[in-house]
Amino acid sequence: MPPSFLPAAISSSLIASLLTMLVLFYVQHLNVHVRTTRCWALAYAFLVLRSACNLLAVTHAPLLVLAADMSMLAYVCFLWAGTRIFYGVTVHVMPVMLGFALAVMWLLMTFLTGATLFWRTLPVYSLAGCMLIATGLTFWRMKNDRHSLGYLALGALIFLKGVHLLDFPLLREYAGFASLGFAIGAFLDLAIGMLFMVAALLRQQEDAHRINENLLQEIQERQQVERMSKERNALFEKVFQMVPDVLAICREKDGCYLDVNRHWETVTGYSRDETLGRYSLEMNLWADPGKRPEMLAILARDGEVNNYETIYRHKLGHEYHVLISGTRFDAGSEPYIAYAMQDVTTLRQVEKLQVRAERELQEREKLLATVFQLVPDILTITRMGTGQYIDVNRNWEPMSGYTRDYVIGRTSNELNLWAKPEQRDELIARINRDGEVRDMQVSFRRRTGLVTQCRISGSKFEAGNEAYLLLSSRNIDSEIAAEATRLQVESLLRENEHKYSTLFQLSPIPLGLVDVKTDRIVEVNDVWLKEFGYARDEVVGQLTSALGFDDQLEKRKEFDLALLRDKKVDQMEIHLKPKDGARLIFVLSARLITMHNKRMCIFSLLNVTRQVEVEHEIREMTAQLEERVKSRTQNLQQANAELASAMASLRHTQDELVRAEKMAALGSLVAGVAHELNTPIGNSVTVASTLQDKTRELIQDISAGKLKRSTLDTYVDTASKGTELLMRTLGMARELIRSFKQVAVDQSSSHRRNFDLQTVLEELIVTMAPMYKNSPYSLLTDLAPGINMDSYPGPLGQIVTNFMTNALTHGFEHRASGEMRLSSHLQDNGSVQITFSDNGMGMNEHVRKRVFDPFFTTKLGQGGSGLGMNIVYNLVTGVLGGEIQLHSQPDEGTTFIMTLPLVPPQIANENNARDIEKEAGFEAGSAP
Numbered sequence: 001m002p003p004s005f006l007p008a009a010i011s012s013s014l015i016a017s018l019l020t021m022l023v024l025f026y027v028q029h030l031n032v033h034v035r036t037t038r039c040w041a042l043a044y045a046f047l048v049l050r051s052a053c054n055l056l057a058v059t060h061a062p063l064l065v066l067a068a069d070m071s072m073l074a075y076v077c078f079l080w081a082g083t084r085i086f087y088g089v090t091v092h093v094m095p096v097m098l099g100f101a102l103a104v105m106w107l108l109m110t111f112l113t114g115a116t117l118f119w120r121t122l123p124v125y126s127l128a129g130c131m132l133i134a135t136g137l138t139f140w141r142m143k144n145d146r147h148s149l150g151y152l153a154l155g156a157l158i159f160l161k162g163v164h165l166l167d168f169p170l171l172r173e174y175a176g177f178a179s180l181g182f183a184i185g186a187f188l189d190l191a192i193g194m195l196f197m198v199a200a201l202l203r204q205q206e207d208a209h210r211i212n213e214n215l216l217q218e219i220q221e222r223q224q225v226e227r228m229s230k231e232r233n234a235l236f237e238k239v240f241q242m243v244p245d246v247l248a249i250c251r252e253k254d255g256c257y258l259d260v261n262r263h264w265e266t267v268t269g270y271s272r273d274e275t276l277g278r279y280s281l282e283m284n285l286w287a288d289p290g291k292r293p294e295m296l297a298i299l300a301r302d303g304e305v306n307n308y309e310t311i312y313r314h315k316l317g318h319e320y321h322v323l324i325s326g327t328r329f330d331a332g333s334e335p336y337i338a339y340a341m342q343d344v345t346t347l348r349q350v351e352k353l354q355v356r357a358e359r360e361l362q363e364r365e366k367l368l369a370t371v372f373q374l375v376p377d378i379l380t381i382t383r384m385g386t387g388q389y390i391d392v393n394r395n396w397e398p399m400s401g402y403t404r405d406y407v408i409g410r411t412s413n414e415l416n417l418w419a420k421p422e423q424r425d426e427l428i429a430r431i432n433r434d435g436e437v438r439d440m441q442v443s444f445r446r447r448t449g450l451v452t453q454c455r456i457s458g459s460k461f462e463a464g465n466e467a468y469l470l471l472s473s474r475n476i477d478s479e480i481a482a483e484a485t486r487l488q489v490e491s492l493l494r495e496n497e498h499k500y501s502t503l504f505q506l507s508p509i510p511l512g513l514v515d516v517k518t519d520r521i522v523e524v525n526d527v528w529l530k531e532f533g534y535a536r537d538e539v540v541g542q543l544t545s546a547l548g549f550d551d552q553l554e555k556r557k558e559f560d561l562a563l564l565r566d567k568k569v570d571q572m573e574i575h576l577k578p579k580d581g582a583r584l585i586f587v588l589s590a591r592l593i594t595m596h597n598k599r600m601c602i603f604s605l606l607n608v609t610r611q612v613e614v615e616h617e618i619r620e621m622t623a624q625l626e627e628r629v630k631s632r633t634q635n636l637q638q639a640n641a642e643l644a645s646a647m648a649s650l651r652h653t654q655d656e657l658v659r660a661e662k663m664a665a666l667g668s669l670v671a672g673v674a675h676e677l678n679t680p681i682g683n684s685v686t687v688a689s690t691l692q693d694k695t696r697e698l699i700q701d702i703s704a705g706k707l708k709r710s711t712l713d714t715y716v717d718t719a720s721k722g723t724e725l726l727m728r729t730l731g732m733a734r735e736l737i738r739s740f741k742q743v744a745v746d747q748s749s750s751h752r753r754n755f756d757l758q759t760v761l762e763e764l765i766v767t768m769a770p771m772y773k774n775s776p777y778s779l780l781t782d783l784a785p786g787i788n789m790d791s792y793p794g795p796l797g798q799i800v801t802n803f804m805t806n807a808l809t810h811g812f813e814h815r816a817s818g819e820m821r822l823s824s825h826l827q828d829n830g831s832v833q834i835t836f837s838d839n840g841m842g843m844n845e846h847v848r849k850r851v852f853d854p855f856f857t858t859k860l861g862q863g864g865s866g867l868g869m870n871i872v873y874n875l876v877t878g879v880l881g882g883e884i885q886l887h888s889q890p891d892e893g894t895t896f897i898m899t900l901p902l903v904p905p906q907i908a909n910e911n912n913a914r915d916i917e918k919e920a921g922f923e924a925g926s927a928p
Helices: 005-029 034-059 062-086 093-113 117-141 148-171 175-229 232-242 264-268 291-302 361-374 396-400 421-434 477-506 526-532 553-566 609-704 709-747 757-771 793-811 845-850 868-879 910-919
Strands: 246-251 257-260 304-313 319-331 334-343 352-354 378-383 389-392 436-445 451-462 467-475 511-515 520-524 568-576 584-595 598-607 753-756 777-783 788-791 818-826 831-838 883-888 894-901
Touching: 005 034, 005 175, 034 062, 034 175, 062 117, 062 148, 062 175, 117 148, 148 175, 246 264, 291 304, 291 319, 319 361, 334 361, 378 396, 421 436, 421 451, 451 477, 511 526, 526 598, 553 568, 553 584, 584 609, 609 709, 753 757, 757 777, 757 793, 757 818, 777 793, 788 894, 793 818, 793 831, 793 868, 793 894, 868 883
Parallel strands: 246 352, 777 818
Antiparallel strands: 246 257, 246 334, 304 319, 319 334, 334 352, 378 389, 378 467, 436 451, 451 467, 511 520, 511 598, 568 584, 584 598, 753 788, 818 831, 831 894, 883 894
16 A cells, blocks of 8 residues: 555544544433443543544654554553443452553653664553453453344454554554554444444443333232232241241230240240240249340340340259340230240250230231241241242341342242252152151252252141141251361371371380280380380280389389379389390389270380489589588688677667767758748847837827827837737747747657648748758649648658758759759549659669668768668658659659558557667758
8 A cells, every 4th residue: 555545544543533432422421331431432532642643643753653652552441441341340440550651661761762663662562452352352251142243243343453453563664554554443443432332322221121120020029929918817827836946925014925836835844824824034934033124125225136145944943045036016006025035055046936926817917927037047938839939037038149029929940049959859749748848958059159058847738728838947057067077077186196106106205005904015116125125026015024024013013003093103213124134224104095995004214324323423422512511601600790790880880870860950950940030030129129219209208298199190100010020020930930849849759640741741841941942942842732641740751851951962963953843642542642853963773773772872971871761761661651662864853752551550569669760860961
């Protein structure tokens, strides 16, 4: 074909694609398979773009060729996606987008690297052709019976389009072949697009036809249901009598039984006459009567109760577990309750259905219909003549996969239920011969095709001059699986026996097996043979006495008695001779087992000859060591006497240090209080002297007769202000002295008393204020009010004093400012938590570990004795009966948390209290 035909061929392809795209967009606008037609229309839109790029690329513009190839990829992707949507197959967008991106990257990389056009397009067009071939095969596989020829033609055209894309890279460089290729492509694109439109319209028509058929079928089924409802009374009356489980009906207002079926007496022991007119509590049916109100509450709340498990008591007195299902319903103007019961003690399934019925036929139908649905087995009612299903209960759909509406009016052959049709013929024959069938095992095929095993029981009955068949089915797949599991377990047991035999032979310890009855050796392992030097034929089948194992008769009697009494022997030492005659020492362990209905003894022998020899050598060495120990013990006793004398001297020194520290702390406290008292007392003296001078001047004016009203007013005003100031300053001094006296009394003794924690701590803070009042350090408090304690305020004050002294002396050392916090709060467990913290220099790990040790201080030789924190720990854990925790990090401050009981344990006696007080004397400034 001449090269001049190439633009014409590309133009024809462009026009065909454009027309097809417009038609598909119009079909989408008509709401004909919107998603499918939209994808196909977008595919043809990219095909139009590809044709346009190819038409412009005739002028040898390489970039347009690249754009045409990318448009071709998008065309293939949308065509493939639309086809999957058309057939309702899930479209995985991410893999498609990833493949599209990889193909585009391939085109860009090969274009930028200057690869030949053949190698640039061959992989991409091969991928696109394969996708179109797969799309064509999809239409072939998904064809239906009505329009198979059209779908086959559409699949064939798409397949040819894919083949055309495969040879396009090979022929595009030849103008003559390229023109022919574009012409063929235009024809294929137009034909495929038209068939796409026809396929979408046909599918829309099929959907409408299917909807009409479903509506018609539903109308027919409703008519059939109305026709069968007239026969429902007789059928359900028969069901009530044929149901193999217990049914009961009672009146809601008083719980009185109105009716029970024939299985009631079998399960409960009470006859029908004994039951009617009575209620369950009167008959003592509930083993736990408290369960009944709980079940009635669920029934009142939900209107029904399902599988409520409880324990019933039989008439004879024994108890059994039941699952109760029930529903509340109204019949006439009175509410009733229908129960179905299962005895799950043995069979784990429903064996009781309790039903009550009203005398009117309409109410009985409603009650029986409720019972029919509550039965846990699968119940079906069919006509004997035609085999059509009249009704199925609610358990039918989970077993078969078919809905109740779909099944009614159809036969089992129409549903293809029987995996083995000969079983249906056998069932009908047994029903016609005996009138019933019991526990017949059959194979049913579910709607999904899965075959399940069931056990069927049923009987034939007549109602309305017509014979019906009532069948009860139960799935036994679990029972069959259990039997298969049992066989598998037996196989595993055989395998384990083989494994244990292998382990017996591979054991590194000599093992043997002896028949207890005959005392003959049944088996020994290879290690045993190696240990004793025998061959297997010389041992197996021989008596133990024949091998010289009975030389120690007392040991043998002891072994036999222990084995028969305890079924085992552990670590018995015996002496045996191997074949070479050497005497060896063994530790014997044995177990009595049953194997192949014979009593066997499996035993192990551990050679401990060398171990015994070593133990003998060790005993000799121990005797020598004991002589050395006696000599050194005498030296040690002398050293201990010297050490005890040193410890007594050290304790005396410690007591003197504690007493000195206590007096130093009291002196510091007195000096601070004296300094604080100096200011208010000085102010009081100044006011008093001023009042004295003013009074003297007033007396002189009165004596001279020069008293004026203004002078008198001035004197009165001055006296009033002076006395007010005098009372305020003296009140401050009095409060300070009172607090000091209380704190001094508390801290100078360990007497127990009732006190308010907030008041004691505030009094202590007043006395301690001189220590930091004129310093850059401050104390913040958060003290909970109303915490009453029956404890020891003196030790508590001493503890807080030590905390504040340590913070001021050590925590804020070399620091321009600092802040202390004291808080308390009551806990739920009858204790109080007191927290003291500062933002000082903190402690490292070494100091934290030893802070409560006696005589440990970081100010050794600088005024610290190292007893402060040790005394704090003893006071908290001893006198106050509490706990103390320390949290500190370098440069992050220190926090002490005390948890104290409101009422600490009583001290045993006064001497013990004085000893604790002596050990916990004031130790201000002695922190680490």
